[in-house]
Amino acid sequence: MKEEIKFLLKRAKSFFRDAKYDYENRDYDLAMFHIEQAIQLLIKAKLLDLKGSYERTHSIRRLLSELSDLIESNRIREFIRENKKILRDLERAYISSRYYYEEFFPDEVENAMKIYRELRDILWRE
Template identity: 55%
Template sequence: MKREIEILLKRAEGFVKDALEDLKRDDYDLAMFHVEQACQLIVKAKLLDLTGYFEKTHSLRKLLGDLSSVLKKEEIEKFVNENWNTLRNLEFAYITSRYLPEEFKRDEVEEALRVYKKLWEMLWSS
């Protein structure tokens, strides 16, 4: 199991690097998608670490709800509430990357990267 968690976290790191490169090229839509993928993976890795399982969903807010139920921590609920709009934008980036023409702005990507960093610190920096 430890190996699977390491793989997910390494992939998340790769997606964040991709997002930063996308941002340099002003490719905000792809940057948002990459941040969303990174967020999904670090939450799935934590669920795998704690329970040995994660639901096969692409909803970041659903995954965070699952994690909140497992950890019984108000910190995660508070994080979701405080970052609701950005989390919704990240989920939207996942959907629009495949099905809808939608554009994101630099400030939205920068906020998404801040949310990723906060999420990483909350889940993995202890």
């Protein structure tokens, strides 16, 4: 595995660790931001693994769509369809972390954590 892929996966794990800390401390907006970053890096690492590059975007849905074009299984498309709302919430968390405040609630963070784990297992099952 390329060093850059290992780096992205390690960074994703660190962002997720930070999200758990934020959640425990009731910083739900930061938790969502960190989960968004973790998911973004999981996807970018897989794109790098499969095709050697990834689109320079912060849109999780766009990155997942690109990934679904590369993987023959419908699992990624199903994942997008099943998690459309929370994926949109995560993209909002990324934008709001920089430009304005948006409130998130514990159940939204819990759902985001769940889809991080699910996506990690889909993309990086070993």
